[in-house]
Amino acid sequence: MWRMWLLFDARRALIGLFTFLMVLALLIHFILLSTARFNWLANPNPPGGGAQTSQIETPLRIG
Structure with missing residues (x-):
């Protein structure tokens, strides 16, 4: 493993890796936004997804 770092400069390899991962993350987010x-920006509360329901009170029958 250490011989691989003799072929590549560690600083340039890590900067390239982080740049690639950042571009990939942005690409995935923009694909999801399309x-x-x-799309969590245009419609943050989708219809039917998180609707609140009201409780219906029924009288308690004893006996």
Whole structure:
């Protein structure tokens, strides 16, 4: 493993790796933002997803 770092400069390899991962993360996020299902900016509360339900009170029958 140590011989691999003799071929590559560690600083340039890590900067390249982090740059690639950042571009990949941004690409994935923009792809998700372009879909209607996963766009969390245009419609933060999707219909039917987190709707609150009200309780219906029923009288208690004893006997």
